[in-house]
Amino acid sequence: MRSNIPVGIVGYGSYVPRFRLPAQEVSDLWTDGNAVLPVREKSVPGLDEDVATMSIEAARNALKRARIMIPGQFNPKDIGAVWVGSESHPYAVKPTSTIVAESIGATPYTQAADWQFACKAGTEAFQASIGFVGSGMAKYALAIGMDAAQGRPGDALEYTAGAGGAAYLLGPISDSFVEIEASVSYVNDTPDFWRRQYEKFPEHAGRFTGEPAYFQHVTSAAQALFEGLGKGARDFDYFVCHQPNTRFPVKAGENLGFTMDQMAAGLLVNDIGNTYAGSCLIGLTAVLDKCKPGDRIMVVSFGSGAGSDAFSLKVTRLPSHNGVLCTHDYVRRRKVIDYAQYTRLKGNYRLT
Amino acid sequence: MRDVSIIGVGQIPVAEHWDKSIREMGYLALSAAMRNAKVTVLDALYVGNMLSGELARQEHLGALIADFSGLRGVEAVKIEAACASGGAAMRMGYMAVASGLCNFVAVMGVEKMTDQQGPDITAGLAMAADGDYEALHGLSFVSINALLMRRYMHEYGYTKGDFANFAINAHANGVGNPNAMFRAPITFKAFSEAKSVADPINLLDSSPIADGAACAILAPTAIASEFSDKPIRVRASSIATDTVSLHDRREPLWLEAAALSASRAYDMAGVRASDISFFELHDAFTIMSALSLEAAGFAARGHGVRMAQDGSIGRTGKLPITTMGGLKARGHPVGATGMYQIAEVALQLREEAGPNQIANASLGMAQNIGGSGATVVTTILERIK
Amino acid sequence: MEVSRFWRTTKQRYQLIGEVCGHCGTKIFPPRDVCPSCDLEAKTPFEFGGKGEVFSYSTIHQAPAGFEKYVPYTVALVKLEEGPLITAQLTDVDECDVKIGMPVEMVTRALREDGERGMLIYSYKFRPVMESKSI
Incomplete structure (x- = not known):
């Protein structure tokens, strides 16, 4: 698939929360430490983090890079779509995307929607953004893939279900570096x-x-x-x-x-x-x-x-970062937690 | 404008009154004050209260307590100014009598806090702060005082232990007050090891949650001696305000409303800070004692804590404070506190303070602070010789 | 459940939008429509940059209703670069690492839920400034 009008990446940003649960913690609790670990550790969101807040930070990083890419000319009001793909939207009904759009100053004349296709929701939003910009319907479109994934206690997925994601601002090729x-x-x-x-x-x-x-x-x-x-x-x-x-x-x-x-x-x-x-x-x-x-x-x-x-x-061009946080800034920022703290952060203790 | 005096006071012990409703507590304090003043009719009742709607599920306290006390028909309203509600009621009563509109006015403070549980009381108290820009962000009222205390320690170079004597002095005075909630002394060691509530504030920096009611009867000074052997003259009464939120203050460590309220009171009474014999200040937290002493002109900025350290605040010191235990030991039923202060100053001036009696007490001052300093009521009372 | 009350202040909480006084240039947060410096009307919106430093802080162990599940959490007065003090929570930091004067930056985080079935309230919080060490 190719768009009629060439489309590129104008800005991008990532986000990973700071807590890490070593897979060994899960294995120690559920298998006496005998599991073959599928990863070393996974990221865990804080009590005040969810897909909306993580998307906002990734989006802000993407916009910072866009401002560097097209100095003095980028206006968040030109973002014609704010699309968030996730399988852990904070609300069952009510868009995450409006919260993100409001936080980055893209409202009110913009498309906003949440996408859902398990782990493909983010690239789905990315595909749609190519179409939206590539057809000329929007100057810029923001595609976000973000999750705070759930894993049933003791299940294989509990070792790996992490949190984080990225935001991409797509736009005309003239403003892009990719x-x-x-x-x-x-x-x-x-x-x-x-x-x-x-x-x-x-x-x-x-x-x-x-x-x-x-x-x-x-x-x-x-x-x-x-x-x-x-x-x-x-x-x-x-x-x-x-x-x-x-x-x-x-x-x-x-x-x-x-x-x-x-x-x-x-x-x-x-x-x-x-x-x-x-x-x-x-x-x-x-x-x-x-x-x-x-x-x-x-x-x-x-x-x-x-x-x-x-x-x-x-x-096509060398991206300039100029102090904008990179992915490994977030990956390196880590506070290791144990299984008890993890259970609390995930809301898996029954308090009432 | 007429001169005004207190012809009677009444109070119930500050305690967890599980068996008493807010109307019963109000009635008990009111009837005690009326007996003390030897009056049977009133022109008005002003009820100072902060949280009856939130914690006692009851508003409309003026009519409720008037009726329950057998005063159906009397003018009666609730006065609210957060923790300064009691002091504010005193001010309204003072204006009513001074203006000539009323002759016999009961001013009361009453609060029922213990019907609710910890987090709900904490949320209720936070209503004294800015709802959208402080309380919504999870700040408790204690934490707002903790922000002040931490900054104070940082700017003036104090440690936490330097504040201990405010609490130790209050508890020492609580021992001799039959109406005090805490009647046991505390040690420096206990203060140092007390559990943190909102760092750096610990349990022994803080006044306790409690129920209580206190009342005074005001009348024109010209006829006061017909009702009381020892009428207490109101030399000054003033209220000043500041921003509700701490972040909007010009200088967070300077209680501008307290300074303004005190200086208006001094002007009204024609006295200076050095003329005050003793001071019932608003020691909701130890930091508030220090800030109140500074704002009222008893200590230079950053020196309020030194008055606790050097013994000035004891019953035989240069400026005795919290002579009946203060908010810390007598207890802090928020909207009632201002009237407990008034009743206690009156008892000292009448030389009825029992084992806590201050020698040669002639001019007493009370300062009641609402919120983190947004409403401040200062009252100066004098024994009529 | 409250809805309109929170909705009204969305721009302040999500974007740190306050006001600037057209008469004396004072930057104002939270918005108050009358300039605290010159007492004249000030209604021009102004977006704060979100950078500041800790003026004072405290860690709450006994929380008000609605915040119980977050204890202990740290609150602060933050001095914004543009001038005003703001009251907010600190996040992504352990209490023992907080210092007066510490540089902080604004992030948007969940504040609390309006009950189990009510809306989620998002707001500014502040965290220690993250510096990029990658490039």
């Missing part, structure tokens, strides 16, 4: 993971979530993009993929022909866990923090249910 070359979406009804209405924790289909779900969709979307562009893995400098654990994205990348050199920069899951709708998008911010003009990046998301979006990005 060009979005093309994208592909690949979906079908593959029920590997879900959360029913009124349920606090999601359910998953165990090993079924591997081959027929994750690998099938990620690989198919990526290969479709390769074919459409007439390119292969060696044409890309970086590969960033949805990261539910340390093993899946590497295996998917290797299947597609990528090497660790291409994948390492965007792999954050070992440090912050699986940030769901934010996962590959925050992997991408870590790559953009260190990219240089001419670099080509492939990004592939995966959302249960199931589907993948694949993007090809080309860096």
